[in-house]
Amino acid sequence: MARMKFLCDAERCIECNACVTACKNEHEVPWGINRRRVVTIDDGLPSERSISIACMHCTDAPCIAVCPVDCIYQNDNGIVLHSKDLCIGCGYCFYACPFGAPQYPQASNFGSRGKMDKCTFCAGGPEENHSEAEYRKYGRNRVAEGKLPLCAEVCSTRALLAGDGEMIGGIYEERVIRRGYGSGAWGWQTAYYGRNLGG
Amino acid sequence: MKTTSDRLSGYRIAGAVAALLLAILLGWTLYESTGTEQLVLPTNGVLHGARDDVPSDAAAAEALRERTALQAWRGEAGPSPAAAAEPAVTGQAMGGGTDETGAAALVASWLGSRDENWEMIRERGFLEGRVTQPAEFLSVLEQPQGRTWRGLHNEEIVFGGGIVIFGFSLLLALFLAWRGRVPVEEGFSGERVQRFSGFERANHWVTAGSFVLIALTGLLLLYGQYLLKPLLGAGIYHSWALVGAWIHMIFAVPFVIGVAVMVVMWIRQNGPSKLDVEWLKRFGGFLPGSEGHPPARRFNTGQKLIFWAVVLGAIALLVTGLSLMFPFFWLEITGMQLAQLIHAGVGLVMIAIIIGHIYIGTVGMEGAFDAMWRGDVDRNWAKEHHSIWLAEKQGGRRQTH
Numbered sequence: 001m002a003r004m005k006f007l008c009d010a011e012r013c014i015e016c017n018a019c020v021t022a023c024k025n026e027h028e029v030p031w032g033i034n035r036r037r038v039v040t041i042d043d044g045l046p047s048e049r050s051i052s053i054a055c056m057h058c059t060d061a062p063c064i065a066v067c068p069v070d071c072i073y074q075n076d077n078g079i080v081l082h083s084k085d086l087c088i089g090c091g092y093c094f095y096a097c098p099f100g101a102p103q104y105p106q107a108s109n110f111g112s113r114g115k116m117d118k119c120t121f122c123a124g125g126p127e128e129n130h131s132e133a134e135y136r137k138y139g140r141n142r143v144a145e146g147k148l149p150l151c152a153e154v155c156s157t158r159a160l161l162a163g164d165g166e167m168i169g170g171i172y173e174e175r176v177i178r179r180g181y182g183s184g185a186w187g188w189q190t191a192y193y194g195r196n197l198g199g
Numbered sequence: 200m201k202t203t204s205d206r207l208s209g210y211r212i213a214g215a216v217a218a219l220l221l222a223i224l225l226g227w228t229l230y231e232s233t234g235t236e237q238l239v240l241p242t243n244g245v246l247h248g249a250r251d252d253v254p255s256d257a258a259a260a261e262a263l264r265e266r267t268a269l270q271a272w273r274g275e276a277g278p279s280p281a282a283a284a285e286p287a288v289t290g291q292a293m294g295g296g297t298d299e300t301g302a303a304a305l306v307a308s309w310l311g312s313r314d315e316n317w318e319m320i321r322e323r324g325f326l327e328g329r330v331t332q333p334a335e336f337l338s339v340l341e342q343p344q345g346r347t348w349r350g351l352h353n354e355e356i357v358f359g360g361g362i363v364i365f366g367f368s369l370l371l372a373l374f375l376a377w378r379g380r381v382p383v384e385e386g387f388s389g390e391r392v393q394r395f396s397g398f399e400r401a402n403h404w405v406t407a408g409s410f411v412l413i414a415l416t417g418l419l420l421l422y423g424q425y426l427l428k429p430l431l432g433a434g435i436y437h438s439w440a441l442v443g444a445w446i447h448m449i450f451a452v453p454f455v456i457g458v459a460v461m462v463v464m465w466i467r468q469n470g471p472s473k474l475d476v477e478w479l480k481r482f483g484g485f486l487p488g489s490e491g492h493p494p495a496r497r498f499n500t501g502q503k504l505i506f507w508a509v510v511l512g513a514i515a516l517l518v519t520g521l522s523l524m525f526p527f528f529w530l531e532i533t534g535m536q537l538a539q540l541i542h543a544g545v546g547l548v549m550i551a552i553i554i555g556h557i558y559i560g561t562v563g564m565e566g567a568f569d570a571m572w573r574g575d576v577d578r579n580w581a582k583e584h585h586s587i588w589l590a591e592k593q594g595g596r597r598q599t600h
Contacts, residue, residue, distance in 0.1 A: 002260045002267075003309055017331065034332050039340040041328040051328075053340055059309045062349035064239045068420050069440050070433065074241040076305060077260070083245050086437040088444055090420070091526055092352070095536045098345040100337055112445075113526070126245055146262030152270070163267025165309075169316050174272050176319065184321035190343045193313045193320075194238070 005165035012159035015050035019151035027139025033103040035119040055101035055119035056191035063093035079121040089113040122149040214375025221369040232358035240302040336527040348536040360547035367551040381564040391575040406457025409450040416443035458513040475500040497588040512549040
């Protein structure tokens with residue numbers, strides 16, 4: 001069993017936005033939706049860091065807990081997926097999500113947001129694998145092909161790591177030891193270690 | 200008087216039965232609210248749906264682990280390691296297909312890896328930066344308060360609403376069981392006095408009807424997933440929720456217009472006065488043993504309180520509701536979270552208050568319903584509840600429209 005996670009090494013991210021572009025292209029993400037984005041903290045200061053962020057596929061995921069129609073779910077690998085057939089676009093998952101991952105196409109007037117869209121860890125959704133319906137709603141299912149999310153695989157500086165949490169944690173730790181510095185795994189405490197742990 | 204007391208006992212029994220049922224519901228809500236919220240467990244598929252994302256495939260997991268290893272530190276430049284062969288293409292979704300106990304153990308193991316990773320984990324905190332996307336709300340990198348909002352929504356709001364609604368209804372039922380229906384003490388005179396014009400009544404019922412629809416759809420969105428979805432199934436419940444959300448938004452328009460018209464029509468008659476102090480001291484004369492009813496103009500203090508609760512509640516619901524309909528138009532993430540909590544909280548309290556209003560206007564008081572339905576009331580009812588208004592109306596000194 002593997003617990004899938006993302007980790008962005010802020011010392012390596014050069015804000016090239018290749019992950020963002022690759023994601024949009026791979027999944028034919030609709031205009032205006034950003035499943036992944038790069039946030040720059042302290043822009044222009046010596047402490048400037050860029051962090052590529054998308055759905056972190058949290059443990060005890062708050063989006064799943066607040067969804068009024070239970071359209072979001074997690075699988076045994078920790079990947080958080082959702083059904084666009086059930087979503088009503090209420091926006092609760094966005095308020096609950098610590099990372100601003102859920103996106104809405106704003107399909108119509110009147111504040112109705114349309115069906116939520118978010119990073120799937122390149123694992124499709126609750127449709128038959130590699131089906132046309134799955135691709136149209138959720139994008140490519142790379143995980144079913146034994147591949148990792150494209151954003152991480154395309155990262156030229158290997159800043160963005162994806163895959164089994166223990167392994168990418170180990171890779172990151174080894175890096176930090178070898179080079180002697182690191183600002184830590186951004187968001188991991190909020191994403192993977194829950195409400196009550198390590199406040 | 201004999202017939203009246205017989206009728207009263209029927210209401211009192213109904214009140215006692217209702218009180219018993221409501222006490223059970225309240226107790227159940229309180230019992231449910233004591234536990235801590237459960238961890239979210241992996242279900243490998245939409246809840247109550249098929250576990251259709253499951254096929255257990257150890258080979259797929261191994262392929263992903265192999266692939267993960269490709270990202271490892273490479274001390275020296277050079278060609279890719281030989282091990283980096285083509286990954287095993289499985290065509291299978293990932294997942295272990297565990298049952299609920301297995302899922303709980305799985306989540307525990309995920310949480311348990313915290314200590315191994317502790318050294319490399321950053322402190323959590325609210326972090327905002329800059330993004331290239333033209334959407335300002337995306338610039339928030341991390342907002343751990345999302346988890347707090349989740350707790351407030353799933354516990355304080357969900358259970359608080361049950362406690363407020365069942366609790367307040369229980370008080371009303373107990374009052375009915377204890378006191379029975381508030382009678383017209385002198386009996387009906389048979390003489391009618393015009394109380395509300397056709398326009399006032401039409402406006403009241405438009406507002407009331409809209410409120411009922413909004414309240415029911417609001418409750419559907421808040422509680423449907425627990426109470427209705429298991430009965431209806433995920434697909435049908437989704438349609439209900441979607442239609443409900445639209446009804447909730449559309450009927451806000453007549454509701455707000457109705458309340459606005461009420462403000463224009465009735466605000467001058469709902470100002471505070473000295474009579475209100477007297478009325479409150481005597482609790483409106485509703486308690487047994489109180490000597491008659493305190494004097495009141497067109498609206499007594501109880502009605503004034505309903506008026507102001509509705510007006511202030513509607514303003515709060517309108518402002519927060521519009522904020523939710525146009526997300527991030529003028530609020531940021533914290534504001535959006537607060538708007539949702541205030542909207543839900545105020546809405547639930549409003550529902551409890553309106554239940555009280557409906558109670559006193561129908562079952563709770565003899566002769567009261569006619570005022571808003573037929574538009575006229577019995578003279579003796581008016582004399583008891585609105586003595587000054589009746590005197591002025593009959594004296595013809597001043598026409599209180």
